[in-house]
Amino acid sequence: METLGHLSHGFSVAFTPVNLLWCLLGTTLGTAIGVLPGLGPALTIALLLPITYQVAPEASFILFAGIYYGAMYGGSTTSILLNTPGESATIVTALEGNRMARSGRGGAALATSAIGSFVAGTIGTMGVAFLAPVVVKFALAFGPAEYFSLMVLAFITVSAVLGSSSVRGLTSLFAGFVIGMIGVDLQTGQPRFTFGMTELLDGVDVIIAAVGLFAVGETLYMASRRYAGKDEIVPLKGSLYMTAAEWGRSWKPWLRGAAIGFPIGAMPAGGAEIPTFLSYAIEKKLSKHKQEFGTVGAIEGVAGPEAANNASAAGVLVPMLTLGLPTSATAAIMLSAFQSYGINPGPLLLTTQGDLVWGLIASLFIANVILVILNLPLIGLWVKLLTIPYYVLFPIIMAFCSIGVYSVNSNVYDLYAVAFFGFLGYLLTKLRCEPAPLLLGFVLGPLLEENLRRAMILSRGDPSTFVTRPISAGLLLIALAVLAVVFLPAVKKKREEVFVEES
Numbered sequence: 169m170e171t172l173g174h175l176s177h178g179f180s181v182a183f184t185p186v187n188l189l190w191c192l193l194g195t196t197l198g199t200a201i202g203v204l205p206g207l208g209p210a211l212t213i214a215l216l217l218p219i220t221y222q223v224a225p226e227a228s229f230i231l232f233a234g235i236y237y238g239a240m241y242g243g244s245t246t247s248i249l250l251n252t253p254g255e256s257a258t259i260v261t262a263l264e265g266n267r268m269a270r271s272g273r274g275g276a277a278l279a280t281s282a283i284g285s286f287v288a289g290t291i292g293t294m295g296v297a298f299l300a301p302v303v304v305k306f307a308l309a310f311g312p313a314e315y316f317s318l319m320v321l322a323f324i325t326v327s328a329v330l331g332s333s334s335v336r337g338l339t340s341l342f343a344g345f346v347i348g349m350i351g352v353d354l355q356t357g358q359p360r361f362t363f364g365m366t367e368l369l370d371g372v373d374v375i376i377a378a379v380g381l382f383a384v385g386e387t388l389y390m391a392s393r394r395y396a397g398k399d400e401i402v403p404l405k406g407s408l409y410m411t412a413a414e415w416g417r418s419w420k421p422w423l424r425g426a427a428i429g430f431p432i433g434a435m436p437a438g439g440a441e442i443p444t445f446l447s448y449a450i451e452k453k454l455s456k457h458k459q460e461f462g463t464v465g466a467i468e469g470v471a472g473p474e475a476a477n478n479a480s481a482a483g484v485l486v487p488m489l490t491l492g493l494p495t496s497a498t499a500a501i502m503l504s505a506f507q508s509y510g511i512n513p514g515p516l517l518l519t520t521q522g523d524l525v526w527g528l529i530a531s532l533f534i535a536n537v538i539l540v541i542l543n544l545p546l547i548g549l550w551v552k553l554l555t556i557p558y559y560v561l562f563p564i565i566m567a568f569c570s571i572g573v574y575s576v577n578s579n580v581y582d583l584y585a586v587a588f589f590g591f592l593g594y595l596l597t598k599l600r601c602e603p604a605p606l607l608l609g610f611v612l613g614p615l616l617e618e619n620l621r622r623a624m625i626l627s628r629g630d631p632s633t634f635v636t637r638p639i640s641a642g643l644l645l646i647a648l649a650v651l652a653v654v655f656l657p658a659v660k661k662k663r664e665e666v667f668v669e670e671s
Contacts, residue, residue, distance in 0.1 A: 178526030194231040198238020209239040230531040244281040252383035257440035264469030271464040280471045286540040288426035288475035292482025293532040312622035317643035319616040324647040344609025380586040381603040385593020418471040425475025433483025440480040447476040
């Protein structure tokens with residue numbers, strides 16, 4: 169009851185006309201930023217940090233939270249329609265969402281994404297308000313060994329279920345892991361796989377890899393298909409929004425995605441990538457329409473990961489507000505904004521800055537409502553992108569990707585890098601290898617290595633630490649069970665039957 173009282177006070181703060189306008193501005197700006205590769209919420213909030221010298225803390229944090237949530241919504245639009253992830257968290261959305269769009273069901277994909285984001289965002293925000301202390305206590309039980317095992321589970325589950333071959337998926341995963349090792353080793357200071365190129369010392373930016381593998385690679389592949397007379401994009405068919413059957417297939421993935429995304433998002437180094445990949449793997453296992461995955465696009469493969477994405481976005485706020493521990497770039501920049509006001513997030517923040525914290529939490533509920541109202545009417549406009557002739561659309565996609573990638577570092581080298589990853593994505597698609605495991609290995613590989621080394625240092629070189637700690641051992645057992653199941657002859661044969669041979 170005490171929490172409800174605090175929350176009602178927060179709504180009284182958030183519902184003032186000025187704060188409502190800040191929330192509307194943040195959600196609108198965040199949605200626009202989300203569709204641009206490279207221009208994520210972290211960069212936008214960083215550019216707007218000087219505003220903290222001009223407005224009240226409640227207003228600035230309501231603006232920042234609106235941008236953060238809006239970017240989570242906006243990132244799915246180009247992922248679905250153009251196979252161009254605006255954020256690393258929307259990479260998984262592109263897997264089935266773009267296939268749905270190309271088969272004439274782009275409206276349904278955008279609708280389940282928007283509504284699922286609303287449902288999961290609301291659940292996640294309720295988690296911030298009611299479950300923050302419990303989730304933080306659970307998150308603190310995860311040490312380096314547990315994070316290592318969690319990432320191994322993510323690797324195995326995703327690589328094993330994507331595509332028609334587990335061997336191809338695991339090979340692609342290993343290739344991504346190697347690419348993720350490029351750059352200076354933070355523990356030894358030694359450059360790895362840089363080949364004497366100073367541009368590679370900082371490694372490869374994830375947005376560059378994602379845009380190249382998915383957007384550029386897919387564009388090249390689709391252009392080659394069209395050149396051969398194989399049209400892959402089907403005009404919109406059926407309802408612009410979801411049918412009753414699609415509603416029935418979406419609501420359970422929304423809830424499962426929220427249940428996966430929020431607690432993992434609240435963990436240090438949890439992020440949004442792990443829960444979205446895990447959600448996709450789970451939905452593919454549980455779906456009664458497995459034949460749609462990787463072919464015409466399964467709506468469960470959009471609903472679950474998008475819900476996990478937005479729930480994890482709410483979860484990220486938990487350790488930042490209660491422990492002063494930022495677990496993402498956006499949270500780190502928001503933490504610096506707190507400090508510019510002379511506020512130190514931590515266990516006492518809820519009592520010493522009640523108006524600020526509860527006003528911020530209440531504004532998240534409002535932002536979710538604004539975003540779903542803002543995004544649903546735009547579905548009809550967005551799907552018209554698919555009616556643009558391909559000889560016009562493909563150059564637009566390439567120009568859009570180039571502008572977004574160049575804006576990350578304002579470096580021409582990044583354009584060469586995205587061209588390389590685009591050609592690599594094209595080759596992978598031609599060879600019937602999913603690019604997603606490669607990107608998963610690229611994103612999570614360095615984190616897996618870091619936690620492996622930290623765990624070994626803490627255990628003084630004893631590898632049994634991974635099986636003597638209960639949570640770590642449990643995660644590894646699940647990973648082994650998944651690996652054993654997918655290599656059963658009957659399962660392998662069934663998977664090969666599900667995926668049609670492309671020629």
